[in-house]
Amino acid sequence: MSEVNERLRHIIQHAYDNAPAVKEIMSAAGVSPDDIQTVADLDKIPVTSKDRLVELQAASPPFGGFLAVPINTLQHVFFSPGPLYEPSADQGAMIDTAQDIIEIAGFDAADVVINTFSYHLVPTGLAVDQVLTQIGATVIPAGVGNADLQLKMMLDLAVTGYLGTPSWLMALIEKAEESGLDFRGQFSVRKALVSAEPLPPPLRQTLVDKYGLSITNVYGTAELGSLAYDTKGDLPMHLLKTPIVQVTNPDTGQPVGPGDTGEVVVTTFDETYPLIRLGTGDLAVNVDPAPGKSLQEERSIILVGRVGDAVKVRGMFVHPNQLTFALSQVPGIARAQAVVTRPANRDELSLRVVLADEAADHEQLTAALGEAIRAACRVRADRIEFVAADAVPEDAKVILDERSWE
């Protein structure tokens, strides 16, 4: 922990001295750099939401007071949906974490990789290009599109690795098969680093089992770089060593305990653009094997959705994705809808369930559903009702909030 604390003290002082927005946020909270000695002290600094960062950039363009170096020392300026400007020098959070994930994905000097992440406007394509060429790999800067041409290059150049979204990888494979090619037999691709969208477990399974690929699935953002990864198809994603990733209560900004759900909040060590406690808006379960003792790289997160989509039930965030995941664990369910009400000033969570087979054992299903929901959502269902198919339309919202707060 001492190395990370040392880096933290350095970046906080640097950001405070050079990024006016960071100084302002800390000052408004009555926090000085001296107050931040360890990662635990970070909680004294309020979380800055991504929406707030957008507002600050709009009020003080282009970087909202977060740029901590002279603007003419920048190598690149990127722009990601948000809308958010991202400044970049030759090193920084994006490159540091790209180095980590490219090593984890197992790319090396012998690899010829097709890089289908965009090089235009957003930072990902150029960042992984820089790291891959530095380690001696050969890169085809491809972007997305031109499937036929990309397949031709993959064959002609005996491409061994793919970087991009999982859906474009699958689109390439399908295109190859439509053209009568045997992807596993005729192509040399064995490693894939996928990111920028969720990787559905069945798609991952297909890529691994049918096409013989080793898949590294990465979670990250354009502002912060890569944050977490999975190589085995597990739900929890391992955190990288840096940047500092916290899972916090979206109301208080304080870290949630192991097994609890909260917002992913990140602090980078990027001297160009130090983002201190940036709230990603992503909700995750905090998986911590030895709370208080684990190194960050020993911790994991299970992504469950976006903060705005979640409903708070008796103080716990419940996200539609968590509920959907819980329901998927119990066979025999056609569909279901959760309804949150508040009789007598107490939140109640009811589940309306449409069965695939009416004759199923209600008692057994009730027990199974109750347990799955408690495990996935960290909240107990107060009532589970089995209803007729038309009581829950096919396009019904997964969670219905029927509380009124007047």
Added chain:
Amino acid sequence: MSEVNERLRHIIQHAYDNAPAVKEIMSAAGVSPDDIQTVADLDKIPVTSKDRLVELQAASPPFGGFLAVPINTLQHVFFSPGPLYEPSADQGAMIDTAQDIIEIAGFDAADVVINTFSYHLVPTGLAVDQVLTQIGATVIPAGVGNADLQLKMMLDLAVTGYLGTPSWLMALIEKAEESGLDFRGQFSVRKALVSAEPLPPPLRQTLVDKYGLSITNVYGTAELGSLAYDTKGDLPMHLLKTPIVQVTNPDTGQPVGPGDTGEVVVTTFDETYPLIRLGTGDLAVNVDPAPGKSLQEERSIILVGRVGDAVKVRGMFVHPNQLTFALSQVPGIARAQAVVTRPANRDELSLRVVLADEAADHEQLTAALGEAIRAACRVRADRIEFVAADAVPEDAKVILDERSWE
């Protein structure tokens, strides 16, 4: 000349030793590296046309025997219409010439530039990005598209320079004006490096006069990098110091004299991918102030079209663009068509002219047209006829070849 000859000897030996295709082409012509001591000796090596390069790559993918380094030392592989693969290491013809043109265009460390050349598949975007970041400029890697977003970035980041096609630059300016913005007054763009398509003189004039831009217009190809440039709006484009640019008779491969038209043939000093006497297929007038004594950077070329479109009249190539240029020099012409015939085994060039004003002085026009054609096309018109409007349809071919060769 001695430095260029020394570099030439080195690259020829290197290519002969390491690029099997170069060895084969030289051997088939009975030429050994020792035979090539000066640029004048280069003419002993046959010209390889771009089409032939495509064939060689298809027969021996991916690089057709022109790669002169181990394939795993490549940083990037690009792919340009042709279709042609282009291998690249950290230095080479593309980067060398990008350094030259970026210096000529006057970009420096203080510039913030929007780079709208593509980074995907083709080499241009990444090459100029590398050079610009090396000199300390700040680059927005943008690609083409998203005009509104690009304009927002140009304003927010006070962009001083543009790189891309002239038509996209004009599209951006028009979009800005449609949005009620004053491009010259509100934007900071002052320098533009344009390439990849012809720059029509009226468009150049508008960019310079109305929008206050300094324009550097560059001629180059994806395989060879930049070859020539113009900063003043002149028809001749100055040759860069490297690579070696020759203007040659497309039939014999021998250099044409000053003022004559021939194919642009290029020899790079690229140790990764040495292209020796690659025929670009572009036709140009060889402008040489002191034949035999000029340094290459004192010479110029006037691009007049593509080899395949030209018609050979009494041994001289006449390209539609040359004729169109000649006609544009003479006021009072509505349109015209050249017809090539071959009575008594001698090529004859006749011109059918439709006048804008029937009452014009035929004798004076005949003299003016004759002189303009001789100057632009290096061939004398045998006959100039003034015809009625319907004798030359509006969509008529500029040159009609009515010879038969049985």
